[in-house]
Structures are given as structure tokens and as C-alpha cells.
Amino acid sequence: MKLHSIAIQEFKQFGGRLVIDDLQPGLNLFTGPNEAGKSTIAEAVRAVFLERYKASHLKDLLPWGKASGQPSVEVSFDLDGTACTLSKQFVTRQRCELKIGQTAFGEDEAEDKLAALLGFSRAARGPLKAENAGVPGLLWVQQGGTQEVRDSTGHAVQYLRDALTQLSGGSESAGEDALIAAVQRELRQLLTARTQKSTGPLAEAEQNLARLTEERDALEQQRRQFEENIARLAALQEAFDDTQHKRPWELHEQKAALAQQRADAAAELERGLQQLAQSLQVSEAELALSLQQEQSALELEAAVTRDRQQLDAARAAVSAAQIEHADATASVTQFEQASNDANRALELANAAVTAADLRSQIGLLRAENERLDAAIADASKANDAVLAATRDAAALEIDEAKLKRLAKLASELSVLRARTEAAMTRIEYRLNSTITVDDAQVSGDGVLRLEGEKRIGLGALGELRVIPGVSNLPAQLSELASLEAQQSQLLQALGVASLGEGESRHEQWKALVAQQKSQAKILEVHAPQGIEALRAASATAAARMDASNERLAGLPDVSAAPPLDEARRNAEIARDALEAARKVLAQAAEKRSTGMATEESLAAQLQRKEAQLSGAAFCRNRAQWQAKIVEQRVQVDAVRKQREGRERELEAARLDDPAAEAKRYRASAELARGEQNERQVKIAGLRSQLETVGASGLGERLAAVEAKVEQATRRKEELGLRASALSLLDEVLVDERDAAVAQLRAPLTERLGHYLKRIFPQSAIALGDDLSPATLERDGRADTLDALSFGTREQLGILTRLAYADLLKASGRPTLLMLDDAAVHTDAARRDAIKRALIDAATRHQILVFTCHPELWDDLGVRQRAIDDLKVAA
Template sequence: MKLESIAISEFRQFSGRLVIGDLQPGLNLFTGPNEAGKSTIAEAVRTVFLERYKASHLKDLLPWGKASGQPAVEVSFNLDGVACTLAKQFVTRQRCDLRIGQQVFGEDEAEDRLAALLGFSRATRGAMKADQAGVPGLLWVQQGETHDVRDASGHAALYLRDALTQLSGGNSSAGEDVLIGAVQGELRQLLTARTQRATGPLAEAEQALAALAAERDTLDAQRRQFDENLTRLATQQEAFEDALRKRPWEAHEQKAVEAQARAAALAELERSVEGLAQTLHVSEVELAMSLQQEKNAAELEATLANDRQKLEQAKAAVLAAEAEHAQASAALTRCQQVNDAANRALELANAAVMAQELNNQIALYRAEIVRLETSIAAAEAAQAAVLDATRSAASLEIDVAQLQKLQALESRVSVLRARKEAAMTRIDYRLSGGVIVVDGATLTGEGVLRLDDAQTIELPGVGELRIVPGVSDLAALRAELSGAEVQQAELLRSLGVASLGDAQARHEQWKAQVAHLRSQQEILAVHAPEGIEPLRAALASALARRQTADERLAALPDVARAPAVDEARRAADNARQALESATRALTQTGEQRSNAVAASGSLAEQVQRKDAQLQDETFRARRAQWQAKIVEQRAHVAALTRQRDERNQALSAARTDDPAAEAKRYRVSADLARNEQQERQVRIAELRSQLETMGASGLGERLAAVRASLEQMERRRAELSLRAGALSLLDKVLVEERDSAVAQLRAPLTERLGHYLKRLFPQSALELGDDLSPIALQRDGRIDTLDALSFGTREQMGILARLAYADLLKASGRPTLLMLDDAAVHTDGMRRDALKRALLDAATRHQILLFTCHPELWDDLGVKQRSIDDLRAAA
């Protein structure tokens, strides 16, 4: 199949008609920038061949901004030497015409014929889907889809397999897939595809079998429980009657009474020990209190002796502190006198510095006053010059628009005069002694005569010559010239000048005055950027500040004998520091004296108070009493301690066995024996009730019926399992046979893939899936899936694989046309060169339409580049 021409009308961005003819049988290269229309041309070819002409979704084909358009595409192509034409019109007045040689097909018949011819499935409704595109979907690559070859080849797998079957002479057909599909459909009714788990009737049989087995197990458990309950009833009845004869709980209760009596005696002994311990504790507390009182009195005597020693030391400290305070007071007086003298010297030194600063300021003020007076004088002069220049410029100013208009009229008048001179009739005359008369004027000798109107020339003695200029519009030219000259005169009067030269000279003088004005304004801005009045105000301020500085200088004392400031400041700092140190020393000695006096007074009070307390008669009498009481209390505590130890020994002997715990143990044992007998009685009643209930429910008959149903369901499950196994085996055999046939079919495709692949990847091979689509690349001893490759490599593999598919389709007699829209965008220079060689090789067998927005990358193919912009311009 070879496209010969493409005609596109009112299709998306082509609002008019675009015709592309003279398509070559090999490689055709179309170039243009983004949005030039490359993809629109490729889409037009796809639409005319693949889309239904009556599809309602094709309104997006309407030209931009033209809702009433009629998108139409017409292609001429050659099919095995037969001339063919296909024309479709979409959206409005839909039509479809297909001519193959002398045969004409229309509408649905034409589209069915196209589908069979090109190898795709016609859409019954809506847009063409990817899985219906077949061979064109594989070979006609849209922009950005070059890398996606697996899905496209999968959608065309049926057509590729048919082509390979013809080439290999094999017997693979779509019927095998249909049979495999039918077997797998039956198998999927019994087993799931992925996990091979039971489903459908087999799953139902297994579920029913599981339910019957569970019911059987339940009934078996109930039967075993019935037998066990009979045995348990006999055992419980025998134990109940034995306990009723022996009555063990009564023996336990008698032992509990005896143990409780022993526990009461032990409790009485414990209470007596506790009472004796409490009496001993009270006696020990009273003895401790008496001992503490005696200890306190002894400590008071020791403290009094210590305080008297401290009092003597405190009195000596008071005398020393008073002496230090007197010395610090005398030192402070001397430092105060030195500090006053140093401060007076520092004030005189500061006055000398102030006088120097005031003299400096006065000098600066004088210089500033001189500068301001000079600036004011210069600014006043510049201001006067600005006023003069302004007046001069105003007197010379001329309207620029009218000047430009005058210049234009001057040029126009010159042109009109030149045209008039050129249009006038020129007569050169040379008279030898004779004369001629023109409008009553006699002319002799030689000269030039110009005529702008019909004139009569008298030739004395000969006759007359009537001269009529040959230019027909001379009168209009004279009128136009006259009007222009009138406008020129009016403008000259309006501007007040005699000529254009005078106006231009005046304009130049005005520009000179304006330039002078600007220079004077700049001078004024330099001397008085904010005006003259701020300068005058600054001058008045400088005069006032100089006067103030003079007055402050006069008020200062005589500084002729003033010391240096640094020396005076150091002396003042030293005197101040000495004064501060003396002040701190006086304060510290005063605090020490006060603290010593306070401490001495406090100690004297403590000694007096403690001595009075020890000498008090009442205190001495009470002390003698508690000293005598201490002897008696110690003897009483010793006696109580002996009694407590004796009773504790007796208590320890009685506690060898715990009678209270034994009483409790025997009571609990009696309760347990009685409760166990009651529980046996309850269990016996329950077992009898259960046995009566189970015996009346027909447990044996139900168990026999369930076992029979279980055997029947096991046979059903076995039959279905056998069918599933047979179907699985048949599916495996059919798939293996089909895969073997497909492997035989892969050989021609593998050979063509290797033919192109070696250009980019030497010593490599492509692995193919069951649908003949590439799934992995083998190279350098490793296998990479297509998804693991880079985007650019997948794009290159997509181009090479499509060239191989096209070779196989052509060899089997199917039409091949390759369209690549912006392919190899992500390819480096070295691999692009290899792709170019592959494309040129394929172009010897197929027609290829290559669209690109990078013409500079494809200018070495030896193929003429056809610019989309040029095609649109030619249309």
C-alpha cells in the first residue's frame, strides 16, 4: 500500500483546504515547529481510515473557531498496483466513498472493506478503541506513544499470527485459541484460574460434603457423650451413697470445735502479754522523761559557763571596733579635702577644653558664613541669567508642529515643481538671423522655451505653429502646485518668517536659548538646590550660632593656668576612689562596732537569765525530786521486763500449732464435704435428664441418615474432581501444542527483529510473549524487562519492533504504511544515526511518513524535507 496524496479540508487547525501530493514510495519527511499541524495531518490519515464517518464524537474535528465547518479528508493510494480513493466527510452531511479500481463502495460497506483490507476491527459505536486498531494501531504511531509497543502489538496479535502462519507454513489458527478458551471456560466453572481453588458445582459439592461431615461428627460426639453420661451417672450414684453412709463432714466439724477451744486460750494469753507490754512501755516513757529533765539541767549548767567565756570575748571585740571606727573617720576627712581640690582642678581643665572647642566652632561658623554669602551672590546672578534666558527663549519659540508641516509643504512644492518642469513641453531653438513670435514676444538667437499650455508660435513669412503639451494632467498639476504654494504662504505668515530657512534658523536660535537656560538652571541648582531663601535662612542661623559661641566663650573663667585634662581627670578619679574606699571603711567599721555591741548585750542577757534559772529555789527542789524518782522508775521497769519475757516464752510454746487456723481448716473441710455431696446429687439429676432427652431424640437413626448422605456427596465430589482434572490436563495439552506452534511462528519474527536490533544492540535479542509482543531484552549476559529500560531505549525498541512487524506483514501480502509522529525524541546522536540507517533500510520496502519538529536532526537522510508551513502557504 502506497499513499499518493492527502487532501484535508476544515479539519481542526486547517480551516481551509490542504493538499499534500507527490508522496514518495519510501521515506517522506515532514517538518515544522510545535502546533504547525504535523500531528493534525497524521490524525487526519488515522481518522479517514479507522473512524466511522457517522460517529457523533467527532465534533472535535471541527476547525478552530468555525462551528459550522464540514471536516473532510480524501486520500489516494495504490494497492498492489490498483488505484484507490477514499473520501470521508464528518459531522455534517456525513458521507463515505471508497473506490478500488473500478469497484465503488459506500458507507458501511466501504468501512467494512477498509477494516478487512488494513487489518483492524471496525467500531460498532463510539470512538475507535486501542484494542480495535489492529495493524494500523501498531504501525501508525501517535506522538508520545513510540515507546508503547507491547499493548499495540498485543491488539494486532491475531493479524500478526495469521501473517506468520502464512510465512512459516504452520497450522496455527485462531481456532486453537477458541478451543482453548472453551476448555478453560468449562474448567473455570470448576476451578479458579489463578489459585486453582474449587468454584461453582465443585465448590458447592465440597461445601455440602463439609457440612454433612460436620453434622456426622456432631452426631458421633453426641453418641459418645451419651455413653459417657451413662458411665458418669453410675459413678456419681455410687460416690453419693458412700458419702451418705460415712458422713465425713460431721468428723470435721467436731475437730473444728476442739481447735476453737485451744484458740480461745491462746487469745487470752496474748491479751495478757499485750497488757504487760503496754504497762512496760508507759513506765519506760516516764523514765525517759525524768532522764531528759536531768539531762536538760546539766546542759544548762554547761551552756552558762560557755556563755560567760563568750561574753568576755565580746567586750574585748567592742573596744577594738571602736578604735578602728575612729581611725576610719579621720581618714575619711583627709580624703574629702583631697577630692574637693581635685574636682576644682578638673573643672578648670574642662573649661580650657570648652574654650578651645568654642574657638574652633567660631572659626567654622565664620567659614560657613563666607561660603553662604558667596553661594547667595552666585545664585542671585544665576537666577537673573535664568530670567533673561527664559524671556529670550519665549521670544524665539516657534511651533514645532507647524514647522514640520512647513517642511513637508516645502518638500511637496519642490516635488510638484519638478513634476511640472518634467511635464512641460521643452523647445530648444537656434535662429540664424530670423525671429519668432510667442504670445506677442519676439525671440531671436538661441534658447529654451518651456510651454505648460497650448501656445501659438508665429513664423514671420512662413506661418504659425500650434504647440499643445502632450501631458493630459498638467492643468491638475498646476492647480495642486498653486494650492500647495498658498498653504506654504499662509504658514509662513502664521510663523512670522519669510522662508523655511528663516523658520529653521529661528528654531535653532530658540534651541540655543533653551540650552543656555538649562545650563543657568543647573548653575542655580548647584549653588541653591532648594532655592535662595533656604541659603539666606542658613546664613542667619550661622550668624546666630557664632554670636552664641562668642557669649559662651566670654563667660568662661581664666584658663591660663589650667592643667591638662587627662592629668586632672586621673587625679580626680584617684581622689574619688580614695574617698569611696574611706567611706566604705568607715561604714564597715561602724557596722562592726554595732554588731560587737549588740552581740555583747545579747550574751550578757543570756548569762543573767540562765544563772537566775539555775539559782531558782523551786527549780532546785524539783530537780532533787526527779533525781530520786529516776532510781525508783529504773527498778520498776526492770521488774516489768522480766515478767514480759516469761509470758512471751509461754506464748511461743502455745503458738507451736495454730489452733485458729486448724479450726478454720476443719470448718472449710466440713463445708466442702457437704457441698460436694449436694453437687453429686445435682449432677445425678442432670445426667438423668440428659440421658432421657438424648434417648428420646432418635440419635441413632439421624446418624445413619447423615452417613448415607455423606457417602452420596463424596461420590458427587469425586466425579466433579475427576472432570476438573481431565479439563486441566486437556487445557495443559492444548496450551503446550499452541505454544509449540507459536514458537514455530516466532522464528520469522525473531529473524526480522534481529535484523534491525543488531544496528543498536549487537549480540542481543528480544524475547517475545505469547501474543508476539516484546517483553524483555537479552544483552551482555543479562535479561532486562522492557519496563526496566530507560524511556529512550524503550522508544528505540518500539521503532525497530514496528519495522520488523511491517516486514512480516508485507511478506504475507498485507498493506503496510508506517507513520511516526515525533519519534526518537529521547535518543542520543549515536543511536539516532543507527535508527536512521534502519529507517532507510525499511524505506526500501515500505512507505514511511515521518513527522518531526527538529529538522536539523534529520537533514542527513538524503530525503527532501517538506515544511508544513510551506504546504499551508501553497494551499
């Protein structure tokens, strides 16, 4: 049999049509990477020859991604010199057509003809099974199945035996004559063929004997159990009477009651300990508050000491600066009125911005306050101390960053005012009559400070025009006005009249916040799940809204205020024009003014702190919290010692875990009662059982069964003796048959040796009854196929199939070999031997080899056909 061409269409991964023609009569090598389609081509050849064209299980042959495809395969080949064509279409519009020469066969007739020609059998239904594959199943090796020889050979054994019978000239039935068949039929009635297990009458005899023996053993067991139950009943009754007399469960119950009393006492100690722990936590929180207040007082005293030292140093510096200031002069300036007007307009614009911000804030606070009031409506009354502290703190809350900026600005203003005053021209006067200064009447004694040009009217004497010399006074006055405007803006933003009021308010706010936090901790101890935070938020919102309303009411009328950007731009233009004429302030005046400002600031700061420190309320409160600290420490120590004593008592009470002891004793009592009840139930059951068995005639039944056992034993021994005799006769006859079969196997053994010596010189293969390789004999030992390595079994699989093909070829059977990725587990030396064997076999058979390693098969002397090239050509 020689294939000439293979045409595949819409078959699995081949969505179109693939044609492989010009197949050589010998070796044909197909190469390609994994999933290129090599195994699909081999499967197409198997399907067209072996699969039933009407089989319903072949839907996996449909082209990938095309459910409506029509898989079809067509092959052309020679059979004994006759041109043949076979085509099949699967899944949809199934058809089958076989042409041998001029004769055409269709449908089932064609498939029956193929089975007869190639040496396989058609499956009755469903997919082709391995046992039906016959010769193609042996010679057409699928990927990964090269080493599996035994099953393939077993399925083709009948075709191989026919070939051997034809070649040897013997008769296949010579070793299987009527006598062996008759002996085996008789033997199979008593023993199975494969496992030699009992069957038929022998199995029935053995089963009958086993059943009777089991029945006899059961009756004997019943008799022994009857005697044991009598003894058990006496022992149980004695134990029941003794336990009923002692009644151990009552003692366990008494111990459980005493242990429960100890457990209750321990629980009471634990509750008392929890109360002490809560009291200790409250006392420690109160002590921490008093200590915090005392620490604040100590810090204030230290600050007073530092301020006194700084004030002394500042006064010394002022005295030195006044001596240097004697020769200092001031200068005049212009454009002052424009700058003052611009600064006032800027102040009014800032006030307008502040008012808008306050209105927006009031609106937000009002909405927030309404939301909080609605939430608090259903809540219980909060702790009065926390609510009061929260309300007071919210009313006094002040922006600390702005306050710091205000303090810095006040310091700068103090210095700048001193510099400005030093730069002004001073006129001391003592008048006996009234004069005018810029139309304002002046009389008596006093001092005139001239920051610019002044006109002094002297009545009938005329007038004087005083023009100060050139100086940087205008620049200073402009800067002073700018700083005063910023100070006014900050005071408005903070809602205070002075820096001292702001700092005092901030200190009060800090004290209230500290008090609020301490009270909140105490409140958390007493009521950790309270709603005071919600009420505090409501109070804060209300206080902030009130403060914002007050600040808004204190702002001037801003209806005529210009836009802030315009006012700021005008003020900057005026200030720039004013600063163009300014000169740097004399060093002496700057030094004196700076010193005086520093002295004044330090004196005011020291005065405030001393007043706070010496205040009657502060001293009274300090004496109170100092006294509280002593009392609270004593109280904390007392509560802590009391708690430690309770902890020791509780630890001693829990040393033996009285609750667990009570539970153990109660469980012991229940167990004792339960065991006694179980004894009573067992006694009643045993009495009833003994009465029943005593009346059943146990002895008579046991004697009858023993007689049946003896009879069944004799029957089983007779059948066993017959089976042994038949087995011996079968072995003798089989040995005679094997001698005849050995002569029959000679052609196959010769072909196996022809190929085997290429890899395993001086070796031989022993065949089994199914003509499959059983053992490999070499170097004085025989290895079964399962004991060989995977690669060795793969190599034997290739060589034995070549031998089978030679045998079938010699007997006139068509042969075609297909090897899909064979010899992949073979080393280089043995692969060369395999190649030489294939080249030798290719002189007698057509061989299709599929491989994904073309570089390992490039020395066969045949053209390699790449699957990808075949696809492109299609």
C-alpha cells in the first residue's frame, strides 16, 4: 500500500484546504513546530481510513471557530498495483466513497471493504476503540504512544497469527485442538481462565460451606455469649447494689455547693475591684488637673523673673540712647494728607471685607447651630461642667496666629511711634495771650510737635510760617499710618480693642480649654458613651455666632467703602509717592526709640504677668489647688493600696478556680448517677436476653448445623480434586501446543532480531501469547518491558513495529507506517541506529515521519517537507 496524496479541508486547525501530494514510496519526513498541524495530518489519515463517516462523536473535527464547517479528507493510494481513491466527509452531509480501480464502493460497503483490506474491525457504534484498530492501530503511532506496544499488539494479534500461519506453513489450530478445548471447557466450569478462581459448582460448594461454617460459628458465638452474659449479669448486679449503698453522687453535690459558694465570693471581690479601679481612674484624673494648674503657675513665676531681667537691661539701653539723641533732628514730609486719606479708605475697605466675611460666617454658623439643635432635641441633658467650659471657651476663642501677628505689629508700632516723635520738631511755649496754629487757638504752656509746615498767627504782630528741615519724617508717618491700619484691621478681625485684651482673652481661653479637656476626661470615665461632644459643638457654634454678631455690630458703616483692591492700590500709590521723599531715620533716634519701645513693651508685659500672679482670685485658686494636690495624692495612694489588697484577695480566691471545681463536682455527680442508671438498664437487658436465648434451643440447632458443615466439606473436596486434575491435564496439553507455536513464531522472531541487533547486540526479545514483547534478554538477565527506561521502551516500540510490518508485508497485507514525534527520548547514538533501521524498512514500506526537531533528522537523505510551507502553498 502506497499513499500518493492527502487532501484535507476544514479539518480542525485547517480552516481551508491543504493538499499533500508527491508522497514517496519510501520515507517521507514532515517537520514543523508545536501546533503547526503535524498531528492533525496524522489524525486526518486515521479518520479517513478508520472512523465511521456517520459517527456523531466527530464534532471535534470541525474547523476551529467555524461551527458550520464540513470536515473532509481524500486520499489516493496504490493497493497491489491498483489505483485507489478514498474520500469521506464528516459531521454535516456525511458521505463515504471508495474506488478500487474501476470499482466503486459507497457508504457502509466502502467501510467494510476498508476494514477487510487494512486489517481492522468496525465499531458497532460510537468512536473507534483501540481493540478495533487492528493493524493500523499497531503501525500508525500517535504522538506520545511509541512506547505502548503491548496493547496495540494484542489488538492486532489475530492478524499477526494469520500472517505467521501463512508464512510458517503450519496450522494455527495445531496447538488448540478439540481435546484442549474440551478440557478447558470442563476446567472453566470449576476455575476461571485468568485468575484461576473458583466458579460454577465449585464456587457454589465453597460458598455453601462458608455459609454453613459462618452459621455454625455464629451459633457457637451465641453459646459463648450466653455464658459470658450470665457472668456479666452477676458482676453488674453486685456493682449496682454496692453503688446504691454508697451513693457517691451525693458527696460530689455537696462539694459542688461549697465550691460554688467560693466562686460567688470571688465574683463579688472582682466587682468590688472594678469599682475601685474606676474610682482610682477618676482620682488620678482630678490630681492630673490640679498638677497641671500648679505647673502653669510655676511657669508664670519663671516668666516674671525673666521679664524683670530683660526690663532692667532695656532701661539701661534707653538711658544710653537718650544721651546720643540730643543732636538728632527731624525732617519734614509732604503728601501726608493724601496718604492719610488713602489709608483711611483702605481701612474702610478692609472693614467691608471683614463684614462680608462675618456675614458669611454667621450664615454658616446659624445653619450649623440649627442642625446641632435639631440633633440635641432628642438627647438627654449633658454634664453641666463640660457644657459651661465649652461655652466659655467658644466665646473667648481667638485666632492664635493673628494674635501673634498683632503682638509683633504692636512692637513695631511702639518703636515706629518713638522714632516719629523723635523726628518731629518740638516747640515749647509759655504764652500770656492766645495765638493760632493753623487757625487753631493755642494759649498757656505746652509743646507743639510739628510733623510738617505750620502757620502760627501772632495777632497784630503778624504770623510765623514754621517749615521743618528735610528729614525722613514723611516716610515714617506713612509707614506708621500703614501699620496702624494693619493693627486696626487685625483688632477688628480678632474682635478686641487692644493687644492686652487679646492676650488676656487668649490666656483665659487656654485655661478654659485645659479645664474643658480635663473635665471631658473625667466625663469619659463616668459616661464614655455620652453625647456631650454634640452639645459642646452646639455651644461652640452658638458662641461663635454671638461673637461674630458682636464683631459685625462693632464695625463702622461700610456702605461707602471702595473696593479693597482699588483702595489698596491707591494706598500703595500714595505710600510710594510719600516714601520717595523720606530719608533714613538718624541712628541715635532709632536707637533711643527702639529702646524706649522695648522698655515700654517689657514693662507692660511684666505688669500684666505680675498683676495676674498677684491677683486675689489667682492666689486664692492656687492655694485651693495646692491643698487639693495634697489631699488628692493621699486619696490616690489610699485607693491604690485598697485596690492592690483586693487584687491579692481575688488572686488567692481564684487560685484553685472554684467555678471550675464546682462544675467538675457537678459533672462527677451526673456521671455517677448516669453510670448507676446504665447499670440498671444493662441488668434488665441482660435478664431479658438470657431468658430469650434460654428458651430458643441453642444446643440442638448447633448440632444440626455441624452435621451440614461436614457434608458440605466433603462436596467441596470432591470438586477441588476434579479441578486439580483438569488443571494438570491442561498444563500438559498447553506445553505441547507451545512447542508447536514456537515453530510458528520463527518468522517474527527472525525479523525482530534483524532490527534489534542495531541497538542491542547479543540480545533477544521473548514474546508473549499475544505476540507482544514480554522481556528483553541481554547480558545474562531478562528485563520486563515495565522495568526498562522510557527511552528504551520507545526504541523497542519503533523496532518491533518495523518487524511486524515486515511480517505483514510478507504475508500480503498492506502496510503503511506513521510515526508522530517518535524517538524524542532517544540519545544521539541510538537515534542514528533508529534512522538506519527506518532507511532499511523504507525499502519495503512507505513510512510517514512527523517531527518538531528537523535538525535531528536532516541526515536521512530525503527531502524535509515543512508544514508551514504546505499551508502557504494551499
